[in-house]
Amino acid sequence: MSKIVILTGAGISAESGIETFRADDGLWAQHRVEDVATPEGFMRDPELVVNFYNARRAQAAEVEPNAAHLALALLEAEHHGEVVVITQNVDDLHERGGTQNLYHMHGHLKGALCYACDHRWPAPMVMAPGDACPSCTAPAARPDIVWFGEMPYEMDTLFDHLSQADVFAAIGTSGNVYPAAGFVAEARRAGAHTIEFNLEKSAVGNQFAEHRIGPASQTVSNWVNDLLQR
């Protein structure tokens, strides 16, 4: 009855057609990260930021979960033990692929957050700057996204999961940088087997015991088939 904890990053959504902020064309290329992904940028120009996330929300609605998302949902459904998926992604491709035990550590595009009272509610497809909070009525709605300089959600709970992990897998996220680097260290302390899934092999000094190189749609599907002995 082993516990499998999985961290996913931009690489798993990229195969569905979601742009990452390292992409050199499209949505992100038209903006600086400090303008659209920091609380200071939002305070400076809320309209720009709200419109940026409206565009990302629309883009996410147009794409579909890929084989890697579906494989992780299958693993959760059929593994005789617990499967926890932690994602850095703000799209809903894991949910739409069928994953239920899921943490959005960086928030999600389908959420709105009140910066006056911290109330959260489902975001409309098109948010407007100054939308009123349904709880306190302040015109203080913002996308429920964890921006640079803000604290990721539920870190205590995530580290509790990692401290009980038998297997820790990182998919489509650089294993050598935050948060994967901290997560793999905690999982190793717990005695977990650690696996990194990436398009290319990471630099030296990598803490993962096993590396599977290639597109996540293939490598993750193969891994899940191995685990489920299908």
Ligand SMILES: [Zn+2]
């Ligand atoms: Zn409020």
